Amino acid sequence: MNVIEAQNLSRIYRLKNGGEVKAVDNVNLLVPEGQFLTIIGASGSGKTTLLNLLGGLDKPTAGRIVVEGVDLSDLGEEALVRFRRKKVGFVFQAFNLIPTLTAVENVEAALAPTGMPKAERFERSMSLLELVGLKGQVDRLPVALSAGEQQRVAIARAFANEPQVLLLDEPTGNLDTVTGKEIMRLCHKASKERGQTVVAVTHAGYVKEYTDRLLYMKDGKFSNTVPEGELEEPVS
Amino acid sequence: MITHVYALKEMRRRKYRTATNIAGFVIVVATLVALVTTARGWEAVTAAPLKEIGTDLIMIYSAPVVPSGYGCYIANHLFSYPFNQNNLVEMANVAGVDRAVPVLMHRMGAIVFTGIDPCETETNAVLPKNVVEGRYLAPDDGAVALVDREYARLNNLTVGSNVVYMEVEYEVVGLVNVDAANILESHIYVTLPVCQKALPEDSTGLANIALISVSDPRKVDEVSEELVSRWPRATPITASDLAATTSGVLTIGEETAWNISIALAVVAVLFTIRSQLAAVSERTREIGILKAIGWSRSDVVSQIFIESTLQGAIGGILGGAVGYGFAWYFLSTMGGFLAVDPVVLAAGFGIALISGVAAGIYPSWRAARLTPAEALRAV
Ligand SMILES: Nc1ncnc2c1ncn2[C@@H]1O[C@H](COP(=O)(O)OP(=O)(O)OP(=O)(O)O)[C@@H](O)[C@H]1O
Ligand SMILES: [Mg+2]
Numbered sequence: 228m229n230v231i232e233a234q235n236l237s238r239i240y241r242l243k244n245g246g247e248v249k250a251v252d253n254v255n256l257l258v259p260e261g262q263f264l265t266i267i268g269a270s271g272s273g274k275t276t277l278l279n280l281l282g283g284l285d286k287p288t289a290g291r292i293v294v295e296g297v298d299l300s301d302l303g304e305e306a307l308v309r310f311r312r313k314k315v316g317f318v319f320q321a322f323n324l325i326p327t328l329t330a331v332e333n334v335e336a337a338l339a340p341t342g343m344p345k346a347e348r349f350e351r352s353m354s355l356l357e358l359v360g361l362k363g364q365v366d367r368l369p370v371a372l373s374a375g376e377q378q379r380v381a382i383a384r385a386f387a388n389e390p391q392v393l394l395l396d397e398p399t400g401n402l403d404t405v406t407g408k409e410i411m412r413l414c415h416k417a418s419k420e421r422g423q424t425v426v427a428v429t430h431a432g433y434v435k436e437y438t439d440r441l442l443y444m445k446d447g448k449f450s451n452t453v454p455e456g457e458l459e460e461p462v463s
Numbered sequence: 464m465i466t467h468v469y470a471l472k473e474m475r476r477r478k479y480r481t482a483t484n485i486a487g488f489v490i491v492v493a494t495l496v497a498l499v500t501t502a503r504g505w506e507a508v509t510a511a512p513l514k515e516i517g518t519d520l521i522m523i524y525s526a527p528v529v530p531s532g533y534g535c536y537i538a539n540h541l542f543s544y545p546f547n548q549n550n551l552v553e554m555a556n557v558a559g560v561d562r563a564v565p566v567l568m569h570r571m572g573a574i575v576f577t578g579i580d581p582c583e584t585e586t587n588a589v590l591p592k593n594v595v596e597g598r599y600l601a602p603d604d605g606a607v608a609l610v611d612r613e614y615a616r617l618n619n620l621t622v623g624s625n626v627v628y629m630e631v632e633y634e635v636v637g638l639v640n641v642d643a644a645n646i647l648e649s650h651i652y653v654t655l656p657v658c659q660k661a662l663p664e665d666s667t668g669l670a671n672i673a674l675i676s677v678s679d680p681r682k683v684d685e686v687s688e689e690l691v692s693r694w695p696r697a698t699p700i701t702a703s704d705l706a707a708t709t710s711g712v713l714t715i716g717e718e719t720a721w722n723i724s725i726a727l728a729v730v731a732v733l734f735t736i737r738s739q740l741a742a743v744s745e746r747t748r749e750i751g752i753l754k755a756i757g758w759s760r761s762d763v764v765s766q767i768f769i770e771s772t773l774q775g776a777i778g779g780i781l782g783g784a785v786g787y788g789f790a791w792y793f794l795s796t797m798g799g800f801l802a803v804d805p806v807v808l809a810a811g812f813g814i815a816l817i818s819g820v821a822a823g824i825y826p827s828w829r830a831a832r833l834t835p836a837e838a839l840r841a842v
Binding site: 276279282284285304305308309311312313317319322323324325326327328332336337339340341384388450 | 466470472473475476747748749752753754755756757758759760762834835836837839
């Protein structure tokens with residue numbers, strides 16, 4: 228069964244000067260349940276735009292997105308909020324966290340709108356932070372965490388509502404190789420344990436170790452062959 | 464709810480902005496409380512000499528007077544054109560007038576000699592409550608008098624001894640303690656007929672002062688105008704006339720105080736909107752993140768609302784305290800009474816709170832408007 232289905236998906240930005248940017252151009256994509264899909268591509272090729280569409284953060288100009296059998300274009304504002312809350316977990320490249328909230332409060336922020344009781348929310352957040360190896364840093368503000376630690380908090384938060392789909396937009400983009408690998412391993416392991424479907428965008432060469440399928444994106448379209456030198460490091 | 468935690472932390476993170484927003488609300492509420500309380504306190508002070516004798520308005524039948532202070536204020540200007548007691552009946556019939564009480568005041572040297580109607584026990588130059596020793600006057604009293612306690616002490620008078628005015632002896636039946644603020648303060652009080660007979664001119668049936676009490680205290684000025692138009696040679700004295708005699712004091716009415724505060728509230732709201740808009744635009748990416756993790760529009764909106772409303776509430780409480788501080792200072796330098804009115808406090812707090820809510824509307828609409836993808840693109 229395909230958890231994610233995108234048909235003839237397009238997202239065209241209209242510029243103020245009258246021009247257009249076809250950030251996602253008539254894309255078709257099927258992601259089966261449990262697959263770890265990695266998308267790579269040059270800057271500006273439309274990766275973030277695609278992830279935002281899949282996660283219900285943006286509306287397509289044309290085409291259809293079906294996630295777990297639900298057509299996103301059928302969802303009203305409220306249902307879409309519930310979809311983002313329950314069905315998908317997001318990790319962005321950087322500045323994932325609310326700077327004024329501590330690590331544990333940042334995780335709680337994803338649980339609060341579900342109406343979960345405070346005690347339960349706190350406990351769940353603590354155990355998620357423990358899972359990502361941040362047991363001792365729960366009360367720290369983001370500024371007091373390293374970039375890798377901040378990404379771990381973001382991952383813990385993405386897992387908070389046990390979503391079926393995990394969308395990672397360059398989650399290792401700001402990290403050194405060692406830390407980046409750790410983060411990818413964490414995402415990979417946790418998502419496999421939970422049977423989650425993952426769509427990750429990354430430049431990092433080590434992605435091959437963790438990925439089930441690799442797609443290359445260029446000018447808003449997919450191609451199955453990855454050009455030479457596109458990954459930052461040679462695939463080992 | 465985490466929104467409260469977040470709101471508080473945001474307010475703490477942006478200390479300067481929070482402080483200036485709160486300061487705006489403090490200014491609004493402090494101004495309201497200070498001005499209204501001072502205006503009321505001052506009104507109470509100026510009305511005190513009239514309240515003391517249970518009147519709202521004094522009509523003096525005399526040449527125009529130049530007010531010159533308290534004490535024998537009126538007696539200094541007396542006796543040009545006395546009232547006929549019939550006029551008092553007519554005055555009492557004027558619309559808005561409850562009662563018109565006659566008083567006849569005479570002055571010889573430094574001594575003020577006053578005739579009163581002892582049946583009037585609520586509005587009168589001297590009232591039963593002023594008697595500290597002996598008794599009040601009775602309608603059929605003859606040559607008996609009430610004497611001011613201080614005057615009695617200086618002249619060794621007691622209840623039972625005799626006091627002399629214009630070569631007539633009166634038996635002292637009571638000592639009175641008249642508040643120094645009473646502008647009808649006299650040394651000797653007798654009944655009206657006794658007073659009329661004692662004067663050198665033929666004064667039978669005459670008085671020179673009418674103490675007017677009105678049915679609606681807010682209509683004093685109207686009543687006063689009406690009386691003057693019908694008795695053009697009478698001079699009215701109201702609380703505001705007395706206030707005007709105290710030079711160098713800024714007197715503003717309560718209504719003006721409210722208007723100033725409302726105008727300031729509008730300024731504070733605009734100021735806070737501006738500052739909250741800046742806070743929202745600085746936080747655009749955060750708002751995008753919150754939306755991406757499943758916060759609804761109303762969650763985001765309530766977040767901004769909590770902040771501005773909380774600022775309004777804190778400003779309201781602090782402003783109340785600061786306002787009373789100022790009112791206390793003003794009134795203590797002017798000699799007024801400070802009365803803490805919970806209604807004014809509540810109104811001040813309410814205005815700040817409503818302003819806080821109002822200031823949150825536009826910025827939170829701005830925050831809610833963007834799609835999560837748009838918000839996330841902000842750096
Ligand atoms: N809101 C927008 N308005 C106009 N153009 C946009 C907007 N968002 C993205 N674009 C354009 O759409 C194209 C795709 O952008 P997108 O952010 O999806 O690329 P990306 O592959 O994620 O790039 P990067 O690797 O740098 O993150 C770019 O040319 C970008 O300039
Ligand atoms: Mg991108």
